[in-house]
Amino acid sequence: MKLLYLCHRFPYPPNKGCKIRAFHTIEYLARSHEIWCATFVDDPVDLQHVPAMKEFCREVIAVPLDRMRAAIRGAFDMAIDETLTEGFYRSKPMRDALRELTAQVAFDGVVVFSSSMGQYARSIDAGIKIIDLCDLDSQKWKAMSERSSAPRSWFYEAEARRLAELEAELYDDFDATILISKQEANDWRGDRSKLHVMGNGVRIPGRLNDNPSESKTIGFVGDMRYMPNVDAVGWFAESIFPTIRTRNTDATFRIIGRSPTKRVRRLAGIEGVHVTGEVQDVFAHLNECQVVVAPLRIARGVQNKVLEAMAVQKAVVATSPVANAISANPGEHLLIADHPTSFADQVIALINDPTRCAELGQTAHRWIANEFTWSKQLHTLDCLLAASPASMATIA
Numbered sequence: 001m002k003l004l005y006l007c008h009r010f011p012y013p014p015n016k017g018c019k020i021r022a023f024h025t026i027e028y029l030a031r032s033h034e035i036w037c038a039t040f041v042d043d044p045v046d047l048q049h050v051p052a053m054k055e056f057c058r059e060v061i062a063v064p065l066d067r068m069r070a071a072i073r074g075a076f077d078m079a080i081d082e083t084l085t086e087g088f089y090r091s092k093p094m095r096d097a098l099r100e101l102t103a104q105v106a107f108d109g110v111v112v113f114s115s116s117m118g119q120y121a122r123s124i125d126a127g128i129k130i131i132d133l134c135d136l137d138s139q140k141w142k143a144m145s146e147r148s149s150a151p152r153s154w155f156y157e158a159e160a161r162r163l164a165e166l167e168a169e170l171y172d173d174f175d176a177t178i179l180i181s182k183q184e185a186n187d188w189r190g191d192r193s194k195l196h197v198m199g200n201g202v203r204i205p206g207r208l209n210d211n212p213s214e215s216k217t218i219g220f221v222g223d224m225r226y227m228p229n230v231d232a233v234g235w236f237a238e239s240i241f242p243t244i245r246t247r248n249t250d251a252t253f254r255i256i257g258r259s260p261t262k263r264v265r266r267l268a269g270i271e272g273v274h275v276t277g278e279v280q281d282v283f284a285h286l287n288e289c290q291v292v293v294a295p296l297r298i299a300r301g302v303q304n305k306v307l308e309a310m311a312v313q314k315a316v317v318a319t320s321p322v323a324n325a326i327s328a329n330p331g332e333h334l335l336i337a338d339h340p341t342s343f344a345d346q347v348i349a350l351i352n353d354p355t356r357c358a359e360l361g362q363t364a365h366r367w368i369a370n371e372f373t374w375s376k377q378l379h380t381l382d383c384l385l386a387a388s389p390a391s392m393a394t395i396a
Helices: 017-029 044-053 067-079 084-088 092-104 115-121 137-146 152-173 182-186 227-247 262-269 282-287 304-311 320-325 340-351 354-371 374-386 389-394
Strands: 002-007 034-041 059-064 109-113 128-134 176-179 195-197 217-221 252-256 273-277 291-294 315-318
Touching: 002 017, 002 115, 017 034, 017 109, 017 128, 017 374, 034 044, 034 092, 044 059, 059 092, 067 084, 067 152, 084 115, 084 152, 092 115, 109 115, 115 128, 115 152, 128 152, 128 374, 137 152, 137 227, 176 374, 182 195, 182 320, 195 374, 217 227, 217 282, 217 304, 227 252, 227 262, 227 340, 252 282, 262 273, 282 304, 291 304, 291 340, 304 315, 304 354, 315 320, 315 340, 315 354, 340 354
Parallel strands: 002 034, 002 109, 034 059, 109 128, 128 176, 176 195, 217 252, 217 291, 252 273, 291 315
Antiparallel strands: none
16 A cells, blocks of 8 residues: 655654654554655754655655744744644645645545644545644643643643644544554543554563663653653652652662653652663663653553553563553552652562562563563454444454
């Protein structure tokens, strides 16, 4: 089939959540189909990677995105009761490029990644249209509003309401709608006959560290501009880690990830807390950690950081929403805690028992290696593309 894939962020290198899912989807589809990709580039450095994506795509349309102008467009859309999300990614150059492309190529299908790109698929004539919402962004904005004070909370609440309306409209417009987890699907309101679940996979390193760390280093990995991550490391460093340090004075907390905000950088002032910024090899840094934490209080979808940690045999302590998204069994695949005291207790128990720590990591690795391969997770797309729009509801 000739497929057009639309995504809001250039998918290479696959070094953050949305880029990871988009890249592996394209890579997977390219095995059986001809792929054209249209995407925005919000970091000029990524333009150098266009040749890499052309290994998988017949053509790559990479439209530069000026984030300042995009923010102004988003603010304007909010002022007229539209979504900030759509306004941010509204682009005449993208529309013009797609109009020219679809005049030349008759596409059998369109696969859209994220609600922000749905606006471009509505006018495209194709046999089948699939939208991968991934997470319910409306629920994410709602959660942020609940953890913010006015007037910021009003802004978040308005975007959440408008995004919920947009998600419902997109569901009606497309032949199939995909969400990343059963947890996300459970939060869906309305008709479910065209709703499908497709998770994420993870790259399993070719060679694992044969000597598990006993360093009492506690790690967190993520994009440190992202509000849920900033909230998570702040909560852990300020409300959980001091208890751990009281009982383990040699314990350290390492915050690993690009573009740490001022709030994150300030956490390095807490004794034992280290902020690395962007690193070349995330897996190398994970190997130096004894325990990996995912203390997210605002958590939607699947946390790739948790899959990656488990893939390298790390014991993980996470909040309930993080664990539920991957249907992990507490005590078998990871440990769960939602209160500062219980979270500290779980981490302390692991760093003081290296044998239990290693066993938990090994069990998690075996589960991840079996259940979270990209081929297994993305097989849903094969079923959807092989079906007629009328038969979408029969696909599990």
